[in-house]
Amino acid sequence: MTESDPITDATDTQKSTVFFSYSREDQARAIPIIGLIQDAGFATWWDGMLEGGERFSRSTEEALDRAKAVVVLWSKTSVQSHWVHDEATRGRDRSILIPLSLDGTEPPLGFGQFQVINLAQSKMDSSDTEILRMLRAIAASHRAVLNMPAPVAKNGFKINRRWAIGGGLAVAAGAAGFAVWKTDVFGGPSTRNSVAVLPFDNLSGDPEQRYFSDGLASEIRSNLSRNALLEIVGQTSSNQFRDRKGNIQSIAQELKVSYLLDGNVQRVGDKVKIAVELTDGRSGTNKWSKIFERQLSDIFAVQSEIATAVAGALSAAMDDSSAGKKALQVGGTRSLTAFDAYLRGRELFESHIDEASERAALAKLEQAIAIDPDYAAARALRSRTLAVIANQYATAVERKALYSEAVNEAQKAAKAAPNFAPAYAALGYALFYGRLDAAAARKPYEQAYALAKSDVDVLSRYAVYCARTGRFVAAETAINRAAILDPLNSTMFKSAGNIKYAAKAYQEAINFGRKALALNPQRSTLHGDIGNAYLMLGDVDKAQAEFALETNSLLALPGNAIIAQKKGDLDKAKAALSALISEHGDNALYQQAQILAQWGQKEDAFATLQKAYDAGDSGLVYLLNDPFLDPLREDARYKALLGQLKFV
Structure with a gap:
């Protein structure tokens, strides 16, 4: 993280009161615990967006000084970590240390006087005794009380409702349903409901x-x-x-x-x-x-x-x-003819065949809305269809008008049905991808997530938005639930891979991409996603093999251009860039900027990014954490562009 990077709710040192310390090797198992702490209403600081050498940056020091609780995750690896020892010492010396054991490992010398909460057998949800012990200890450090409402019971069916914190602390928004965090993103055992x-x-x-x-x-x-x-x-x-x-x-x-x-x-x-x-x-x-x-x-x-x-x-x-x-x-209607038109439109939209099918879907949805102007489901889906056409098929001139219409349609859907999650998800998408306003998109996305419950489409879109804006705990929480609810849907695993890629966990991104391919071998963009991750790992040959299999030239051509330049074949590199411009024109301005940045052509890259912004290129939603643009990141112009898109 640089000093210009946005500090999100999950890492805000001005708000955080719980400092979470762990070994980077334990991150995958630490994230669910962090999510549970945040869902209980505590603002938590953790180093998920810092590189290893930055652990004791200014923001880390400030978070430690501000903390009311230092939660340390001991494990076989963390007991060997000097960083974790130092952070635990700060918590011990201030008498705010809360030690956990991930795998039954005893704390190192100097920390044995503290009673350890053993999570080795924990279910990692609100019903687990050790998780509740941890949360009560954190609440006590805040001079608050963790109140657990009595479970609802009907004919033997029980469910633990969401907990709340007494003593004046606010409950974190955004967690819908129950047992939000599960340790296995591929799905655990079935629940009775x-x-x-x-x-x-x-x-x-x-x-x-x-x-x-x-x-x-x-x-x-x-x-x-x-x-x-x-x-x-x-x-x-x-x-x-x-x-x-x-x-x-x-x-x-x-x-x-x-x-x-x-x-x-x-x-x-x-x-x-x-x-x-x-x-x-x-x-x-x-x-x-x-x-x-x-x-x-x-x-x-x-x-x-x-x-x-x-x-x-x-x-x-x-x-x-x-x-x-x-x-x-x-979000529904009482008109049979409107309902019939909506179903026909939805079938066309979900087929995702080509531009003609998308526009045919648009016509059916417009028919449904003409019959029933208060049909929120039809309006929300029309907003999504407009956004797809704008993103994939429209020229730069037409794109802004289509996105503007998509925003208006989603707003009408939300007004007609204030509790309809897809309406807010459509609005968030249109504001983020269409108006390139990351800040304005957050409120409708949060509203959608709060209402989503079992709507996997809303959950996955919210997760990707959170990742694009650097909120990785929220992103993984949402995509984990979506993957559990839709375990055979390749989109869930593609999204999970994209989230890991944004968080720079490239090998994990590749693993999720492989899972998505196993479910849908013909799906485009997956080989490109995997190729990008291999590039970031420095394995050019494996990346090249993946791009050779990619059918979407918007991903394959930039990858080929970057690889050719790395291998010293400048003619081939220029040919790939020319092909990208020839095939996609101004719809690929962002991808052109990625290539130029990787080639070291800084001035041309910035000029192209400005053209992309002027044209409303949706690719700019990747700007905050796109590793292809790392060569530009420290330039004041890059930071200014992040501000224009309201990332900061």
């Missing part, structure tokens, strides 16, 4: 009607995901079992859920027949089933009825107040 909604079979006899059966399953999934007492698997993972290959128990095991909701839809004229079954994933036995035969005009009531019945069957009853019933329809 986890459900996967499989794609419903289309029995209408018309393959063109599949959009309706898929859409109905998706809407029921959305309704269920708004219940904070349920964990709902994401659509991508659930849809892997469209053909029902494997028995119930094997599907449940692969998705790591306790229950499966399956069904079929038959639509004939103005009538619809829906058969739904909830199955216990462990035993394969039926938990609840029902057949609905209704007029199409009753489809919205059926969605809510199914969601409420499923929740009731799991003893996680929906709020039965009128407010609760309205919440089931957050």
Whole structure:
């Protein structure tokens, strides 16, 4: 971190009261503990954004002096670390030391008089006794009391609600649901309240009607995901079992859920027949089933009825107040024709075929909004579609107008449905990628995250935003939950890799990229992501092999240009840059600047970055922690550009 880098909430020495000390080798296991401390309402300082030689920078000293608690994570590696010894000594001498043991290791000589909290067998969530001991000790150092509300119990089902701190401390915002931090980003064991909604079979006899059966399953999934007492698997993972290959128990095991909701839809004229079954994933036995035969005009009531019945069957009853019933329809419509247009538009949007399909989706969503101007889900998705077109297909002249429209559409969606998470996520995206305003995007992203619960799309977009703005604990918290809820979705692992890359954990970024490729070998950009990480590790040959496999030239050509220059083949390097300009023009100004910075052409790189800013190039969202631009980072012009984008 340089003196100009933004100090985030997670590392703000003006706010932090808990100093967290650990060995860098233990970082992956330390981050969940830091997240739990922050979720309990304490502002925590840790060195996640510092390089090894900067540990005792001015900000580190200030954080130690300001701390009300110094939490030290002892392990086989940290007991050998002079840095950890020094920080622990500061905490001991001020009588504010709280020692933890990650693996059962005893503290070194001079620290044995303190009772150690052993986390070797910890579940790393709010129900764990040792975690609560740690939080109570931290609260005591603040002269506060950690209050744990009594757990909710219904028919044997229990859930630990979010804790709060007494004594005047504020509770940190942004953690939704329960057991937010899990130690395994690939998903742990299933919880008793986890459900996967499989794609419903289309029995209408018309393959063109599949959009309706898929859409109905998706809407029921959305309704269920708004219940904070349920964990709902994401659509991508659930849809892997469209053909029902494997028995119930094997599907449940692969998705790591306790229950499966399956069904079929038959639509004939103005009538619809829906058969739904909830199955216990462990035993394969039926938990609840029902057949609905209704007029199409009753489809919205059926969605809510199914969601409420499923929740009731799991003893996680929906709020039965009128407010609760309205919440089931957050962002929705009561118009069947608007709903039908929205489902068709969503199917086109999710296909991500080409510009024509995106614009066709836009037309369907506009049709839905024309029928029902208060249809927040349609407006939020239209905002996202506008942003995709602006980002991937528009010229520089058209881009700003499209993003401006995307902002306005998202604002209308949020006004129509103030509790609809996708509306705020769409607004945050349009402000960040469109208006290039990192600060303005934060509030809607935080609102989206607070409302998201089981919405993996919102969680993953929030996580990437946090990483781009240097808030790595928040980023990993969100993407961890998203990966648990959607374990077969390559996007979750791509995002996790991008977060690790932004945090300069390049080998971990490669590992996540490989996981994403295993789930979707044909997905573009993944080989480019891995190639970039290899470049940062200095392994040019492996990077070159990855770029050779990358189908997205916006990633492959910059990589090839940088590698050719490193190998001394200047003609090949210039040819790759020329090809990038020829293929993408002003839509690749940011990538051109990356190449020029790596070539050592500093003045040209800055001139190109200014052109990118003037053109509204969305690539600039990478600016804060893009290692390709490290050669420019200490220049006053770079710091000024960070200020223009409101990173600082």
